[in-house]
Amino acid sequence: MPELPEVETVVRTLNSKVKNLTIKKVKITYPNLIKTDISIEDFENKIKGRKIDNISRIAKHIIFELQDLVLISHLRMEGKWFVFDSQTVYDTKHVEAIFELSDNKMMVYSDTRKFGTFHLQEKATFKSQNPINKVGPEPFNSALNGQYLLDIMSRSNKHIKTVLLDQTKISGIGNIYADEILFDSKIHPEKRASALNLEDYERILKSSKKILKRSIDLGGSTIDTYQPEQGIDGKFQNELKVHTRKNKPCYECGRIIEKIKVNGRGTYFCKECQFLY
The missing domain is CATH 3.20.190.10 (MutM-like, N-terminal)
Known part of the structure; x- marks a missing residue:
């Protein structure tokens, strides 16, 4: 998508x-x-x-x-x-x-x-x-900050990956970028949103802006059927750290990237870098 x-x-x-x-x-x-x-x-x-x-x-x-x-x-x-x-x-x-x-x-x-x-x-x-x-605010909204995410997301006991995909809370983040954002912010996708603190949400917002901006600069990620224009591919898929990298070594620690299901969505993460507890 x-x-x-x-x-x-x-x-x-x-x-x-x-x-x-x-x-x-x-x-x-x-x-x-x-x-x-x-x-x-x-x-x-x-x-x-x-x-x-x-x-x-x-x-x-x-x-x-x-x-x-x-x-x-x-x-x-x-x-x-x-x-x-x-x-x-x-x-x-x-x-x-x-x-x-x-x-x-x-x-x-x-x-x-x-x-x-x-x-x-x-x-x-x-x-x-x-x-x-x-539609909720997107990460680039100047009024958005870590406190907003804490207030709107920490009420939920759902996994943080699931909450990030809820377009009524924060918009524009889909499956690919949720995986990349959580890896960049060192948060396990199965961690409960209610268990995260203000610092965690500030890292999530910072990572969201960084990764989405980089992907925009590269024309997005050409995965499956997406193409930004006839015959032209986006390039961000070449910079993915975890998404689609099952059984490959983590770029940060060398541990093998794992794939699980979170609320029915294929989810990639590093168990070493993104510890659950």
């Missing part, structure tokens, strides 16, 4: 290709993609003729700013955006939406698993509506 660095890379790529272009026509080929209570015909007509003023991001949500409306795209597991010249022949097998744009461009949304979502909402009020109103 694309996480915060991957979504940020997609946003930057789309801005470089389609910002300020006009949507000439829209075709939705998979109706369940639309989660707003609106007919497909009305959805297509509302967007038609609008200029893409900007593309931004809130956590893992991509925000297309279309004058007084916003189109909110969540990629979920395997959603992808592609930009082609209008004459390009492309694989239509998993295409769910086609946007014909000015300047002889087209923007195509494809989703193998069909879990991705579109919400079309008023720009003035979308932040107070589902899905954005449920």
Whole structure:
């Protein structure tokens, strides 16, 4: 699943290709993609003729700013955006939406698993509506600090890995980066959130900012199906310390990296560096 660095890379790529272009026509080929209570015909007509003023991001949500409306795209597991010249022949097998744009461009949304979502909402009020109103602050939020994490997370007796993945508490961290953040902050993924102290949460926040920024700089992690752009891979997977490194030696201590399940999620860690007690 694309996480915060991957979504940020997609946003930057789309801005470089389609910002300020006009949507000439829209075709939705998979109706369940639309989660707003609106007919497909009305959805297509509302967007038609609008200029893409900007593309931004809130956590893992991509925000297309279309004058007084916003189109909110969540990629979920395997959603992808592609930009082609209008004459390009492309694989239509998993295409769910086609946007014909000015300047002889087209923007195509494809989703193998069909879990991705579109919400079309008023720009003035979308932040107070589902899905954005449920999103917690991301690590780069200037108001976020260790005390906030302590206050919001230490009430839970769940494993800290599970709590880090809760997008209502802190947003943008998915499975890959939770493993890397906990390794960097030397905290065992099965440690209970209620057992951590202020210093622990300050380390988690510091590691979150460092690792997410580094991944953004490298275009994210190309693992499984994510690509930031056609034919271009992210590079952060080359710097992963624990994730996907089962049975390989830890870069810090040499002990073999282990893989377990935490709340059903594959989890990689070093038992020596990330002690449980």
